[in-house]
Amino acid sequence: MNAQSRTKAPAWAIWLPLVLFVGFVALVTIGLYRPADRAVGSTLVGKPMPAFVLPAALPDRPGLRSADIASGKPHLVNIFASWCIPCRVEAPQLGALARAGVAIEGISVRDSSEALNGFLKENGDPYQRIGADDDGKVQLALGSSGVPETYVIDGKGVIRYQHIGEIRPEHVPMILEKLREASQ
Secondary structure (H helix, E strand, O other), X not given: OOOOOXXXXXXXXXXXXXXXXXXXXXXXXXXXXXXOOOOOOXXXXXXXXXXXXXXXXXXXXXXXXXXXXOOOOOEEEEEEOOOOHHHHHXXXXXXXXXXXXOOEEEEEEOOOHHHHHHHHHXXXXXXXXXXXXXXXXXXXXXXXXXXXXXXXXXXXXXEEEEEEOOOOHHHHHHHHHHHHHXXX
16 A cells, blocks of 8 residues: 555644644633532422431430421521531531520431530530431431531421531521521
8 A cells, every 4th residue: 555545634633632632621621710519409498307316416415306396496407527627617606596596406427426525515515406317317318418517497397498518607697587587
């Protein structure tokens, strides 16, 4: 086979790898500057909490049942863990909410009593009850995708708001407003 019998590639074909590479770099750059929202919201907002009964996470305090939350007044339900760094960040805000009279119930996920006790001593304890969700089934039933997450529950046990991630100081007024709305 001689050189004349070979078919010649079109002129644009030589530039194709470079064009594909530039396109790939452009997509990665766009993704870095405008990342997709990775928060997974619960489909239960506006619906009753799923029924559950959790054993006590600590021996000196009651566990948590869904019936405890449907008590006629709004509650915050905070899903947290002692091993969760953002949970430490939100602890002062939960304390402030508790001092403001907010009823806060805790769901401790995949934790031990010893670690949980240390966490509460170090970061404060705003919880009325703490249920131990050792296998994460209640967390998943609520549509929670991680810790921390906090739910505003109205007095009838209906989920009115889901806050994904830690509660920061700038979120406290909005959480209080969501609780006011849930009490109406």
